[in-house]
Amino acid sequence: MKKVLVASVTCISIFFISSAFYQKYDLAKSIERGKEVYTTYCITCHMEAGNSTPGVYPPLAKSDYLKKPIDNLINIVLEGQTGEILVNDTTYNGQMLPLNYLTDEQVADVLNYVRNSWGNKIPVAITPEKVKALRK
Ligand code: HEC
Secondary structure (H helix, E strand, O other): OHHHHHHHHHHHHHHHHHHHHOOOOOHHHHHHHHHHHHHHHOHHHHOOOOOOOOOOOOOOOOOHHHHOOHHHHHHHHHHOEEEEEEEOOEEEEEEEOOOOOOOHHHHHHHHHHHOOOOOOOOOOOOOHHHHHHHOO
16 A cells, blocks of 8 residues: 555656656746846837837847847847848948846847747747857
């Protein structure tokens, strides 16, 4: 009887531990948190509506750049971006300083927010693990 009990408890624990491990990343929550990060760290240049300052800063709203591999996007936030950049057929040549003081979670959240706001819809989550892997 005791053996059966131990076996069931073990099975149940394994089930819970593995389901926690395989839990899907909650993109909706990440986007929600990302809005706050955006308002604190990005809004001064990219504006509330993500349209930046036309002609000066490239837009995030409907930016074709956001469809690039996620490594590019994560690196822009971690390492900044200088020199020519082509966004929606317009070349910009400005400077965005690195925001590498943000946590892995903040970087993932803000990019998930940007990729799913103002008409952007790229519902593939960027995770903190991915950010961590790219951090130098
Ligand atoms: C001080 C102004 C400034 C701040 C703050 C800033 N950016 Fe930028 N961002 C720029 C500039 C300028 C460029 C283009 C740089 C160039 O011309 O090479 C850019 C480019 C980008 C791009 C790629 C181009 C595009 O339009 O899609 C992304 C994505 C981006 N920024 C996201 C962010 C996010 C997310 C934050 C906040 C975590 C942020 N930026 C904060 C100025 C800023």
